[in-house]
Amino acid sequence: MLGNGAMAIGLLEAGCQIMTSYPGTPSSEILPEVVRFSKMGKLNTSIEWSINEKVAFDNAFAGAISGKRAACCMKMVGLNVAADSFMSAAYIGNIGGLVIISCDDPGPHSSQTEQDSRLMARLAKVPVLDPGSPEEAREMIKFAFELSEEFQVPVLVRPAIRVCHARQNIKYKTLKNNPTKADFKKEPTRWASTPKFRFLQHKALNEKHVKISEKFNTLKAFNRHTLKKGKTYPFGVITGGVPSSVVKDLFEEYNRKDIPMLKLGAPYPFPEKLADAFLTACDKVLVIEETDTLIEYMLRDKYKTLGRFSGHVPMEGELVPEKIETVLNKALADCKQSPLSDFDGGREAFGLVGELGLPLRKPTLCPGCPHRASFYSIRKAMPKAVFPSDIGCYTLGSNLGVVDTVLDMGAGITMASGFYNAYIQDGVQKPIVATLGDSTFFHSGITGLINAVYNDSRFILVILDNGITAMTGMQPAITQGLRVDGRKGNSVSLEGVVQGCGVKYLKVVDPFDTKTMIKTIKKAADYVNDPEGGIAVIISRHPCVIGFKDAAIPEKISVRVSDECNDCGFCRDRFECPALCRNPETEKTEIDTVLCAECGVCLQVCPRKAIEEI
């Protein structure tokens, strides 16, 4: 099963009763896996997709201070959204175990940053565990609940993408319900503490830290070294998380029992004594950790320590195995030790691949995706506009030239008002068309829209409503009223919320009808420019082609390209469907029938009408 499944097992084995999350790669599969295993074990786990990570955190926190075991999971940038709650909860503490799983994405593969959640734990003064494999993640989650209850402090588990999306066989026992009942005991000085009490809580948290650090010194399950008693070494390695598994594999493969290793699976609060003992036994120590420098900072010895600050370990990017092998070879050679191998990082082979001029493959919207049709119409209607956009599949609208900015969740709207303000100060009313998806709108768009209405900003907002959270793996949308475990929820009307934000101009269109959509956008622009006007919102509604195949394309339309095609490239450039490809021999566009979803929208695109229905 996936690492995310192994963690779901760990959560349920630990008796986690409340589980909340907002999807984000690489964390998205944890919650659905909790649903699956909870159903299999006939457990009564309370499980929800929350509207965003802060909401997820607060829900779990309330469960934990009611005495239940609770957890919330998210991707690492989601922890930024929940940071306010996270920092505060560390001071207040909990009763039932509270575990936060924040999944990191070194690379980055599917994220806007490479931030290291261990440093967020350091900032919040929350203990952190850093698994090296799915199996270890599962074990750590169980320990995290015990630790959280023993010290009444939230515990962060930080799996990186190679744990989340690793596939490993996992054996597990029968899962049982946790019988603990909710029992919130009022104590305003703790749960609603004023700054005076916050100072005392901070002091108590610092005292907990000393004790947890002591515990981590002897926590053999996760923090252990391979030193032999009384022996000293010219070179040693301190590592943790995913790189620790790679280092172990490498040492085993090259049979390097002469190099001692300290693995810190529980790196913070820092196990000072354990690290000191290792540092004392070695002349030089190389730190290999992902993605930033938690251990290296905590070692506080720049003379003995090699790592990112000495230039041995890259400051950015994922520490893939070949990189770690190269780093180890270089550090060993610099310390006058024999390297693992003469491996040069595969320079010749990678060089050859570079020379082949292989096609650059960038991610694209799927064939038949309604967002493509929306973006096509937006550019057609407002070619000169600024296009702030957002996080989701539609970030890929950049391929169609209709995404100028992507900052974070909800910034499509807030940056639109920011752009408006920056230009209107100079007396210029800049045309602006913002885009974001339905889930992102609910996650972080609403406050920005209210703010823009209140402050009289002017722009067009197109909400791309495909009825699903697609990019992260088809989680149900709030507008559909279905909950993660299949139970019915109350659907929330997008139109109602938009109008509730104070928006007076709202139209709903189907993007597959590009003519109407173009007309609607142009009319909306008139309203935005009218002194009596305001913000115009267009809901571009069509089901996701992956999530709702039949509803998205109820009638398949087969198309072909006729001899009228003069290779102008307009369709490939402006519509950018992967099924439209150029045949260099005929010098014409062709339809790749394997990729084509038969949506028929491209019939509306060709200026020469050379794309025709069969």
Add this chain to the structure above:
Amino acid sequence: MKTINYVLSGLGGQGILFMTKVFAATALEKGYNVLGAETHGMAQRGGSVVSHLRVGDARSSLVRAGAADFLISMDESEAYRYLPYLKKGGTLFANAPSKSFPDKRVAAYLKQNNIKAFSMEASKKAMDLGSPKSTNLAMVAFYSAFGVGPLNADDLRSTVEKMSPAKVRETNLKIFDACYDTGKKIASAS
């Protein structure tokens, strides 16, 4: 057992994840431990997709460059892109026309590193047999015909049978058998 490393590559939408699951499930059925690394999310939308699978007792999920025993690719360019992962003496299986494969510039590298390379027009075969989306299974079958590595053809075939949805099961097995035969001919000729 020594860990056997597979790298599977292709394009988004070709069904790399399903292909990985077929290999992993077969290995588990045989009693091996498996560890693999997959591509999800943004990186999965179109573009170049790769999946790593380690059969044996490895701890880290990624195959190191220069350490893959087998590279199985559903696209010729994506086969070349992941060439650095193959170890000396490894084997490459690609979905490509046998006339022009491998590219001349690559051939010298393959020879020098003692890498064997075999190809079949898997997507064409899958399409001719009625399921263009089953290129992934065509490549599994093609690989299985060479009898290399810890997973054999019968076991892989029965996993495909088990994992295919009922309405495409028959077609998938037809494709599997046809592509196995093609592979067998090439294997015995080499």
